[in-house]
Amino acid sequence: xxxxxxxxxxxxxxxxxxxxxxxxxxxxxxxxxxxxxxxxxxxxxxxxxxxxxxxxxxxxxxxxxxxxxxxxxxxxxxxxxxxxxxxxxxxxxxxxxxxxxxxxxxxxxxxxxxxxxxxxxxxxxxxxxxxxxxxxxxxxxxxxxxxxxxxxxxxxxxxxxxxxxxxxxxxxxxxxxxxxxxxxxxxxxxxxxxxxxxxxxx
Numbered sequence: 001x002x003x004x005x006x007x008x009x010x011x012x013x014x015x016x017x018x019x020x021x022x023x024x025x026x027x028x029x030x031x032x033x034x035x036x037x038x039x040x041x042x043x044x045x046x047x048x049x050x051x052x053x054x055x056x057x058x059x060x061x062x063x064x065x066x067x068x069x070x071x072x073x074x075x076x077x078x079x080x081x082x083x084x085x086x087x088x089x090x091x092x093x094x095x096x097x098x099x100x101x102x103x104x105x106x107x108x109x110x111x112x113x114x115x116x117x118x119x120x121x122x123x124x125x126x127x128x129x130x131x132x133x134x135x136x137x138x139x140x141x142x143x144x145x146x147x148x149x150x151x152x153x154x155x156x157x158x159x160x161x162x163x164x165x166x167x168x169x170x171x172x173x174x175x176x177x178x179x180x181x182x183x184x185x186x187x188x189x190x191x192x193x194x195x196x197x198x199x200x201x202x
Contacts, residue, residue, distance in 0.1 A: 007054050014057050018068050021057055024141055029053035031137035035174065038181045039133070049130050052102035056109050056134060059089025083118045086110050105130035109138060112169045132171040136162070136178050139170060155182070 011025040032053040036046050060068065063085055067078055074082065090107035093099040108122060108131035115123030143158035153161065159179050166175035 007051065010058070011054055014055075014060060017065065018057070018060055020145075021060075024145065025054045025057065027141045028056065028134070028137045031140055031178075032133050034181070035133050035137060035178050036130075038177050039129075039174070041129075041133075045130065048101040048105065049133060051099060052105040052109070052130060052134055053137060055089065055093065055099075055102065056106050056138060057085070057089070058092060058106070059085030059087070062088040062092075083110070087119045101130070104128060105134055107131075109134040111135070113166075113171055114168045117169070127171075132174055136170055136174050139165065140178070 008026070014025065015022040029050050032049050033046055036049045041049065063082055067074075067081065086107050086109055090103040093103040093106065096103075105128055108120070108127050111117035111120065111122045111127045111131060113124060113127070113132075115121055140158060140162055143153050143161055144155065159182065162170070162175055163179060166172035
């Protein structure tokens with residue numbers, strides 16, 4: 001089994017814990033890697049971005065299953081536990097040498113451009129670029145997925161909502177690039193993940 005195959009199995013494990021995430025890691029990686037290409041990331045950075053995208057929700061494995069399945073509003077302490085998942089995911093991956101950079105980006109993918117995100121409240125360009133790219137891709141795929149709101153937004157509506165978040169939640173320049181170069185969701189597959197240079201020796 002190749003490293004990418006092993007990571008795809010891990011994404012399936014995440015989806016078993018939270019079924020609404022089925023395919024989310026792969027789709028997020030598709031969008032993130034294409035956005036990364038558009039802003040001229042290096043091959044090494046694209047590799048790290050692909051890994052971070054595939055594994056960005058791994059921290060949810062540390063959240064009690066009952067809490068993930070709870071319907072309705074969360075209590076403050078429950079919400080705080082869910083908010084801890086980016087940091088928890090980073091802590092799981094950081095000891096693995098070739099996942100240290102992806103772990104850093106995972107830790108910060110829920111930070112906000114305006115500084116009101118979590119877990120550390122970073123703002124603007126202090127947030128690592130890879131984490132900002134991941135946030136755009138993650139948010140877009142969430143908007144077009146029917147699993148979270150019960151009804152998926154179409155691409156045009158999702159882009160409008162994404163642009164409303166530019167400058168508050170998301171990096172406005174990255175949202176602009178994404179909107180102009182959005183890949184068609186038709187024909188999504190794992191192939192783009194396998195075109196990213198694999199550098200498991202780092």
